[in-house]
Amino acid sequence: xxxxxxxxxxxxxxxxxxxxxxxxxxxxxxxxxxxxxxxxxxxxxxxxxxxxxxxxxxxxxxxxxxxxxxxxxxxxxxxxxxxxxxxxxxxxxxxxxxxxxxxxxxxxxxxxxxxxxxxxxxxxxxxxxxxxxxxxxxxxxxxxxxxxxxxxxxxxxxxxxxxxxxxxxxxxxxxxxxxxxxxxxxxxxxxxxxxxxxxxxxxxxxxxxxxxxxxxxxxxxxxxxxxxxxxxxxxxxxxxxxxxxxxxxxxxxxxxxxxxxxxxxxxxxxxxxxxxxxxxxxxxxxxxxxxxxxxxxxxxxxxxxxxx
Numbered sequence: 245x246x247x248x249x250x251x252x253x254x255x256x257x258x259x260x261x262x263x264x265x266x267x268x269x270x271x272x273x274x275x276x277x278x279x280x281x282x283x284x285x286x287x288x289x290x291x292x293x294x295x296x297x298x299x300x301x302x303x304x305x306x307x308x309x310x311x312x313x314x315x316x317x318x319x320x321x322x323x324x325x326x327x328x329x330x331x332x333x334x335x336x337x338x339x340x341x342x343x344x345x346x347x348x349x350x351x352x353x354x355x356x357x358x359x360x361x362x363x364x365x366x367x368x369x370x371x372x373x374x375x376x377x378x379x380x381x382x383x384x385x386x387x388x389x390x391x392x393x394x395x396x397x398x399x400x401x402x403x404x405x406x407x408x409x410x411x412x413x414x415x416x417x418x419x420x421x422x423x424x425x426x427x428x429x430x431x432x433x434x435x436x437x438x439x440x441x442x443x444x445x446x447x448x449x450x451x452x453x454x455x456x457x458x459x460x461x462x463x464x465x466x467x468x469x470x471x472x473x474x475x476x477x478x479x480x481x482x483x484x485x486x487x488x489x490x491x492x493x494x495x496x497x498x499x500x501x502x503x504x505x506x507x508x509x510x511x512x513x514x515x516x517x518x519x520x521x522x523x524x525x526x527x528x529x530x531x532x533x534x535x536x537x538x539x540x541x542x543x544x545x546x547x548x549x550x551x552x
Contacts, residue, residue: 246346246550247375251277255306255338262291268300271335277343279310288312289325296332306338311348318355318379323362330365337368342375342396349376350552351398352428356380363387371418377429380404385411392418394453398551399429402436409439416446420453420480425551434462441470453480453507456548460484460511465493473499480507482533483549488517488540495524505531510549514540 251259257275264286268276278291288311295301312322319341341362344354354376360383363369370391374380377397381404390413395404400423408419421440424430437459443449452472454463460481467473479500481490491513494500506525511534513521518534525532538546 246552247351248345248347250279250310250345251308251340251343254308254340254343257306259308259343261310262295264291264294268295268298268304271300271303272305275306275308276304277308277310279343279348280312280314282314282348284314289321292322292325292329296329301332303335304333305335306340307333307336308340308343310343313355314348316349316353316355319357319376323357323359327361327365333366334368336366337370339366339369339371340373340375342373344375351376351396351550352378352424352552354378358383360385363390377401377404377424382407382411385413387411387413387415389415391415391448394418394420396420396422396456396550397424397429398422398456398548399424399426401429402432405432405436406439409443409445413446415448417448418451418453419443419446419449420451420455422456422483422550423454423458424456425458425548428551430458434459434466437463438466438470441467441472443472443475450476451478451480452476453482455480456483456550457481458485458548458551460486460548461490461493464490467493467497467499469499474502477502477504478507479503479505482507482509482511484511485546485548486511486513487543487546488514491517491521495521498528500525500530501528503528503530505533507533509533510536510538512538512541512546 254275262276356376358381373394375396
C-alpha cells in the first residue's frame with residue numbers, strides 16, 4: 245500500500261497549492277504548499293522564491309513542501325532555497341517536507357538530503373515531518389526548540405535513526421519513525437530497535453512512534469519493561485504488520501500501565517486478539533486505537549501500510 249493523496253490539512257489549516265502570481269490571501273488561515281506537476285515548466289524553487297516576495301510571507305507559520313522533481317531528483321535545491329530565504333520566514337514554526345503521493349513518486353523513490361542545515365536555518369522551528377529515506381540524513385543535529393520530529397519512510401536505515409537518537413533536541417516531545425520493509429531500505433533487527441526503548445537524552449519526550457514496521461510483532465514482544473514506558477504517555481505502533489503474536493505480548497504486559505494511549509491502527513490482529521487486548525488495556529486504563537484492521541491472514545500475506 246502507499247500514500248494515495250496529498251495533504252488536505254496541515255497545522256490545522258487547509259492546504260493550498262501556491263503558483264506564481266497567486267499572492268498570499270491570508271497567511272494565518274491557509275497553509276501553502278509548493279509542488280510541481282509532471283512536465284510543469286515552473287520549478288518548485290521558483291514558486292518558493294516568488295512566494296517569499298509576497299506581502300504576508302513574514303507571517304506564515306507553516307509550509308508544506310510537496311513534489312520537487314517529477315524526474316526523481318533530490319531535495320538539495322529545495323533545501324538550499326529555504327535556507328537562502330530564511331530571513332523571509334521569521335514566523336515559520338512547522339514544515340512538512342515531502343508531501344508526495346504515490347502518483348508523484350513511490351515513497352521509496354523519494355530522493356532526500358541532509359536535513360540538518362535546514363533546521364539550523366530555522367532555530368525557532370517547532371515541528372518537522374520528513375517523508376522519504378533515500379539520501380536522508382541528520383548530521384550533527386542540534387536544535388533547541390524542535391518539539392516534534394516525524395520521519396515517514398517505506399524503509400529507514402538504522403544509520404539515520406542513530407543520527408537522530410544522537411542529536412541534541414532538549415525540547416523534543418514527539419518522535420516518530422516509520423521503519424518500513426527490508427525490501428526498501430530497512431536494515432535493522434529488533435535488537436537494533438531497542439535503542440528506542442530508553443531515551444533519557446530527550447527528557448520532554450511523551451509520544452514515541454515505532455511505526456510502519458514489518459517486525460511489529462517482534463518489537464511488541466521485546467518491549468517488556470523498557471524504561472521508555474515510564475517516560476512516555478503515548479506509544480504509536482500503527483501501520484505495521486502486527487498480528488495476534490504482538491497483540492498477545494501487549495495484552496500480557498503490565499508495564500504498559502503508565503501509558504494514556506496505544507495507537508495500533510492498521511494491523512492484522514484477529515477479532516479474538518483485539519477483544520483480549522482491549523480488555524487488558526481497559527484494566528490498565530490505557531486507550532487503544534485498533535481501527536483499520538486488515539483481517540487475520542497468513543504471515544506471507546501481511547504487508548505494512550507503506551513500503552515501496
